[in-house]
Amino acid sequence: xxxxxxxxxxxxxxxxxGLSHEAAERQKLIFEHSYAVAFAYDGDLLIGCGRALSDGxxxxxxxxxxVDPLYHGKQIGRAVIEALISQLQGCTIILYTxxxxxxxxxxxxxxxxxxxxxxxxxxxxxxxxxxxxxxxxPKAYRFGDNTYExx
Numbered sequence: 501x502x503x504x505x506x507x508x509x510x511x512x513x514x515x516x517x518g519l520s521h522e523a524a525e526r527q528k529l530i531f532e533h534s535y536a537v538a539f540a541y542d543g544d545l546l547i548g549c550g551r552a553l554s555d556g557x558x559x560x561x562x563x564x565x566x567v568d569p570l571y572h573g574k575q576i577g578r579a580v581i582e583a584l585i586s587q588l589q590g591c592t593i594i595l596y597t598x599x600x601x602x603x604x605x606x607x608x609x610x611x612x613x614x615x616x617x618x619x620x621x622x623x624x625x626x627x628x629x630x631x632x633x634x635x636x637x638p639k640a641y642r643f644g645d646n647t648y649e650x651x
Contacts (some may be wrong), residue, residue, distance in 0.1 A: 502532050505539060509546040517566035518598075519631075535560065538583035540567070540576045547571045550580040552588055560591040581608060599634040614643060 507524035510531065514520040522530065531537050531551055540548035548567040560582055566624035567576045585593065585608065596616065597605055606612075618636070620627050630636050 501539075502537055505531070506546050507531075509603050510539075510549050511521040513546070513566045513568055514550060514564055518571060518633075519564055519566055530564075534563075536587035538580045540569070540571075540580055540585075547578045547579050550584050552584050552593070554588055554591055556591075558591055560593045562593060562595040564590075565597075577604070581605075596635065 505528070506527040508593075509624075511520075511522065511524040514527065517642075520527070520618075533616035534551035535556060536552040537593070538548075538550045539546055540566045542634065548563065548565075550565040552560050552562045562581070565577055565580055565584075567580070593610075594613075595605065595610065596618070602612065620630070627636075
């Protein structure tokens with residue numbers, strides 16, 4: 501539910517994961533405008549979150565899966581992902597993830613794509629961070645086995 505969420509905690513958890521630097525008020529708007537959300541709690545303490553955008557019929561995209569570092573290794577992220585997938589039944593689901601977590605998503609049946617693209621319209625330091633972390637291939641990178649690619 502999007503009700504009674506501690507948006508300061510959402511903001512902090514996403515910042516700690518390096519997934520977003522938006523303030524609590526912006527996170528509230530972002531999650532409220534999302535098609536599906538999932539939050540994990542330890543009692544009253546929010547410890548994990550995730551969201552998805554979707555048309556609710558055939559296409560969806562998962563974003564912002566993050567867990568408080570104190571709860572890593574306890575299957576909380578898995579539970580958040582499962583909760584989102586259950587809300588997206590019948591949809592093709594896409595996502596992009598940190599290169600270090602690819603194996604996790606493969607366990608859910610996600611497959612890597614060769615043709616994913618992103619247009620980053622953010623601050624230059626975020627683009628540089630994404631390049632450094634391995635999210636982006638070098639500019640004009642070609643796999644070499646596609647005859648239709650620009651040479």
